[in-house]
Amino acid sequence: RDRLRSRGLGDVYKRQHLLRPVNAITRKLIRRRLAMNTETAGHDPIRLIVKRQEGPNAKPHWEEFSVAHQPHMNVVSALMEIRKNPVNAQGKPTIPVVWESVCLEEVCGACTMIINGTPRQACSALIDDLRQPIRLEPLTKFPLVRDLKVDRTLLFDALKKTHAWIDIDGPFDLGPGPRMSARTQSWAYELSRCMTCGCCFEACPNTGHTNQFLGPAAISQVRLFNAHPTGKLNKQERLRSIMGADGITSCGNAQNCVRVCPKDIPLTTSIAQMNRDTTVQSIRNVFGSDA
Numbered sequence: 001r002d003r004l005r006s007r008g009l010g011d012v013y014k015r016q017h018l019l020r021p022v023n024a025i026t027r028k029l030i031r032r033r034l035a036m037n038t039e040t041a042g043h044d045p046i047r048l049i050v051k052r053q054e055g056p057n058a059k060p061h062w063e064e065f066s067v068a069h070q071p072h073m074n075v076v077s078a079l080m081e082i083r084k085n086p087v088n089a090q091g092k093p094t095i096p097v098v099w100e101s102v103c104l105e106e107v108c109g110a111c112t113m114i115i116n117g118t119p120r121q122a123c124s125a126l127i128d129d130l131r132q133p134i135r136l137e138p139l140t141k142f143p144l145v146r147d148l149k150v151d152r153t154l155l156f157d158a159l160k161k162t163h164a165w166i167d168i169d170g171p172f173d174l175g176p177g178p179r180m181s182a183r184t185q186s187w188a189y190e191l192s193r194c195m196t197c198g199c200c201f202e203a204c205p206n207t208g209h210t211n212q213f214l215g216p217a218a219i220s221q222v223r224l225f226n227a228h229p230t231g232k233l234n235k236q237e238r239l240r241s242i243m244g245a246d247g248i249t250s251c252g253n254a255q256n257c258v259r260v261c262p263k264d265i266p267l268t269t270s271i272a273q274m275n276r277d278t279t280v281q282s283i284r285n286v287f288g289s290d291a
Helices: 002-006 009-041 075-084 153-161 182-192 199-203 216-227 231-241 256-260 267-287
Strands: 046-052 061-067 112-115 118-121 134-137 144-146
Touching (some): 046 075, 075 134, 118 199, 153 216, 199 216, 199 256, 216 231, 231 267, 256 267
Antiparallel strands (some): 046 061
């Protein structure tokens, strides 16, 4: 009785006040889960066939998974469901699938894989738009790490070789940069959207383990940085970097790169322009002209 007396109206009100938002949130979550179950009830399970490989020298094999359908799923969310419950379609426990992803909004390019025979981003590949069973494979033009994860160092080495950056004097504030015309800005912005995802490199028939072709992305970045008022200071260096056997002459004009580019970058336009610029640069090299 004494304990009941010690609990005044203030304590009772405080308890009721704290419980109200919790109950409201709980009811909202229940309604959302019921709505998802209602939408899911009319769909068959998602069938995923994944190419598995424990390492670069291991023997590859295929493994099928069945994932419950949920609204607005993409390939990454389906792989996450497999990671939460690593059981294959035969009901046997297995090792979770290894893949790479960062931004989940088609900006970083890390989740690139071959989906139903086409290199693309797993984060923007919606399950409802794909033919089932969905076949997932790693990129074939890069060293394999495990399962769907590859090492894309080749792309970044190509950017280093072509000097795909603009030199500055230091980390201090340099003030406003030089101006570019609106016309140059319009097409330069399209080139700047490249996320080094590797789709063009994978689709190009002239890239591979036996060919050292730099790939369309690196050549397009040469055009981008040579168009910048400050980047023009290193224009000759960039052009010479793509004038070797692994550069512009290795392009066979298959135009697969523009077909698979997720950002619709005009890669073949950049390659054509760099063909012209390297021809002019080669003539200057013969006559020793830097003009």
